[in-house]
Amino acid sequence: MITMPSHLEIHDDRFAKLVHPMSTLDVIAEGFTWTEGPVWFGDHGCLLFSDIPSQRIMRWSEAEGVSVFRAGSCFNNGNTRDRQGRLVGCRHGARDVVRTEFDGAVTVLASAFDGKRLNSPNDVVVSSDGAVWFTDPTYGILSNFEGYRREPEQANRNVYRLSPDGALSVVVSDFTQPNGLCFSPDETTLYISESGSSHADAVPSVIRQFAVEGDALRERAPFAEIDTGLPDGMRCDVRGNLWSSAADGVHCFGKDGTLLGKILIPQVVSNLCFGGPDGQRMYITATRSVYRVFVDVGGAEPWTRPND
Ligand code: MG
Numbered sequence: 001m002i003t004m005p006s007h008l009e010i011h012d013d014r015f016a017k018l019v020h021p022m023s024t025l026d027v028i029a030e031g032f033t034w035t036e037g038p039v040w041f042g043d044h045g046c047l048l049f050s051d052i053p054s055q056r057i058m059r060w061s062e063a064e065g066v067s068v069f070r071a072g073s074c075f076n077n078g079n080t081r082d083r084q085g086r087l088v089g090c091r092h093g094a095r096d097v098v099r100t101e102f103d104g105a106v107t108v109l110a111s112a113f114d115g116k117r118l119n120s121p122n123d124v125v126v127s128s129d130g131a132v133w134f135t136d137p138t139y140g141i142l143s144n145f146e147g148y149r150r151e152p153e154q155a156n157r158n159v160y161r162l163s164p165d166g167a168l169s170v171v172v173s174d175f176t177q178p179n180g181l182c183f184s185p186d187e188t189t190l191y192i193s194e195s196g197s198s199h200a201d202a203v204p205s206v207i208r209q210f211a212v213e214g215d216a217l218r219e220r221a222p223f224a225e226i227d228t229g230l231p232d233g234m235r236c237d238v239r240g241n242l243w244s245s246a247a248d249g250v251h252c253f254g255k256d257g258t259l260l261g262k263i264l265i266p267q268v269v270s271n272l273c274f275g276g277p278d279g280q281r282m283y284i285t286a287t288r289s290v291y292r293v294f295v296d297v298g299g300a301e302p303w304t305r306p307n308d
Pocket of ligand 1 (some may be wrong): 078122123180232270274
């Protein structure tokens, strides 16, 4: 019998094929306040991640360790890339979604809807057609900890889609604090986490799933429930398994919503991404630290695979 290391908790035999018995859980960066927004830049051999309260986007590479990528990040939270490889991020402080151009200039993509300011965009994904999908809970304006305290002008219920032609629309409007989101590898399903249990009683900690029908979403039955804490950031692997943040670590679900296993992390996890030289390292932002663990599967996002 193979003995798994103590940070791996197997709930289904399928999980044993996604991890490795020799895998170690490494802290690659620490000493932050609330880490979030990990995104892999294989073309630069580095990871970027946010430390929201300190208003910094950090850079980590195997060769050079940790450095500051951007100071004064305006409480930047979630990050992703578009198909041109540009960094796209959510700023609590400016209450907008921005793109960093190749020359370093920052372009505001969305900051208001229906004549009113957004709350505090939290996490973002870009589909292969160039549309930008993001969640807009109120976490970044509830206090001065990870933004500036303000009265919301929008309900804390909306998920938005910014079309390539610049039109902004609400695609879901019945969340309570929508949070992380990610596409299935074929982009036919969009998973969105409901983190409202932090905000109101009786809101379940579920990951909802939606069929993507052009520029609209059609809800299917809830995908999965998180049994410890609430779901925040998520990523899919190439086989379509969904890896979600939770209070006790990263939970891995099969395409059918079955909990396959957990990577147990000693701090509350906010988000994760795939990357590394072979595309099979998982980088996990968890409260004050960033962890790395080898997983035996690559990420669904094309830029996390070494040959793309
Ligand atoms: Mg989030």
